[in-house]
Amino acid sequence: MGQFSVQITASSGSGLGANQHRLAFSHGMTAQKLVDWVLEHFEQSVCDKYGWHQRKLSSMSPEAEQWAAWLSELTGVASLDRLTLAPYRHVLGTPGLAPKSDRWCPHCFLEDKENGETPYFRLLWDIAPATVCLKHKTELVSICPHCQKSNVRNRSAITVPGYCTSCGNFLGCGTPAAAAPEAMYVSRQVGKMLCSRPQLAPEGLVPLIKTVIETMADGKMTIFARRYEFSKSGVSHWLNNGGQPSIKAWLTIALHGGIDMEKLFNAEVADWVMPEKPVQLTLPMAESFRSGVRSRELDWEDIRSKLRVILDRAVPISINEAADEVGVGRKHLYLQANTEARAIGDRHRRYRAGCSNQRIADLRQKIGELLEERLAEGYAGISARDVWTALDVETRSVSGIFEHIAAVLAERMY
Ligand SMILES: [Zn+2]
Ligand SMILES: [Zn+2]
Incomplete structure (x- = not known):
């Protein structure tokens, strides 16, 4: 031969x-x-x-x-x-x-x-x-x-x-x-x-996943998992036990993060910016990411009415916060409650743009996220004092901080 x-x-x-x-x-x-x-x-x-x-x-x-x-x-x-x-x-x-x-x-x-x-x-x-x-x-x-x-x-x-x-x-x-x-x-x-x-080296995987969570959910694993419908244990497996995301997980990250697979795998994430608007496309995946876990039956009438209540609030919240609040992934909101989801997103954008006191909005978001984390960790009730204790020194020094905490608590603890 x-x-x-x-x-x-x-x-x-x-x-x-x-x-x-x-x-x-x-x-x-x-x-x-x-x-x-x-x-x-x-x-x-x-x-x-x-x-x-x-x-x-x-x-x-x-x-x-x-x-x-x-x-x-x-x-x-x-x-x-x-x-x-x-x-x-x-x-x-x-x-x-x-x-x-x-x-x-x-x-x-x-x-x-x-x-x-x-x-x-x-x-x-x-x-x-x-x-x-x-x-x-x-x-x-x-x-x-x-x-x-x-x-x-x-x-x-x-x-x-x-x-x-x-x-x-x-x-x-x-x-x-x-x-x-x-x-x-x-x-x-x-x-x-x-x-x-x-181009990603084996030891580069964990730092890359950390960057993904940082960019897509401000570094908060719980929020990242819920927002993009990963199991918390799955994400933890990637971070702590040498697990690798499946191709579907990478595709989900690429889609919602607005970044190409090629860039992810080459760890070209230095100038990665999340898309302004949430992606409305859904991945046509045959199986659920959470295989074996039956998806919940959702009452969309109820969810839509909750979203309308959110729209009536004095202080607008982002669609991500709204999604977290009603306990449904953002992309599902855009699919099943499109009118309300768009209205919330638009209102929040206008609010952010025209907000005379951006700092307060940021502060309230920070308090809200902290609260979400505590609740996710299983705390049933939480006092303003508890929240205050967990804030960093700079944030605590904001004038009227307890008012803001109380307002966010009242909003979130329906
Ligand atoms: Zn062909
Ligand atoms: Zn044949």
Whole structure:
């Protein structure tokens, strides 16, 4: 066997498994034979546990990384590990990463064929939250249009990419549904993530998560978790026990923080500014972030009427505060009580802009947050004196401080 040549299009994010198929195909050998040959070349024996059909080469596993290294050496193409998810292992948790069944874009397959190329698999297709093709703006497909079977893409020992492993027909046909904007957003972010190897060092993850919480919730973990619907224990796991956020968690941070995945993974957060207006898009995620936890039945009539009461108050509060107060995530308020949520947001912005005494607003917000924290920690009742004790020296010295505390207490402790 002579030198291998393989066409690598890393920017389009083709998966390593796919490249291996292309390699095998262009040499007229089956994928299994290529595997045997590579293993023999490097004097490795096949471990039964990792049968070819089970090997997910686009995964984050050490095996995938090893394959990338071997194939890099054979092909002379550096950085083949970028075609696996291995470089993401220390920043990205595995739950929710692998799709439940193989997907593909028929238009991409068709284009490959029309361009005289062997159809190949794109890495993006192997990342569960990405459900649409960025190029063709249509949904990915997981069922063969000819035989209606799923998982027919590349689970077989003898695979010709782009053809159904069950009935043998070309998978590049059919007209998938147009992509929803939300799904396009997710695929775009996943694409950005795959564009470059993450620059974040393993020890940089905790500082990055701290920056995320600082920027998105003034450093308050409890508020961060509630506002963006993470479990408190999950966030604590990231901060204290070496846990990594799942891809859905990163996407949530990217969406609501108004920052690209690429920037997050490169820790380019120095000039990160939160968007002025809360994002109204919701992530089209199949499963809940809090899997296993049933979502509450919410009484939206009741919530809307509470929001209207908030609107009538003398001192406007922000939509985040209102969300915390009614105990519902901000994005849900925008979805289910849009009129009220917008009115609260607008009123607060006008108030902040025209506030003759900004300091008082800030002070009250500070008191409010402190109070929220205490209540979240399980304090049933709290006195003005308790609040005062917990404030910093500078804040305590503000004239009429007890009046402000009393006003915030009266507002918050309905
Ligand atoms: Zn496509
Ligand atoms: Zn088929």
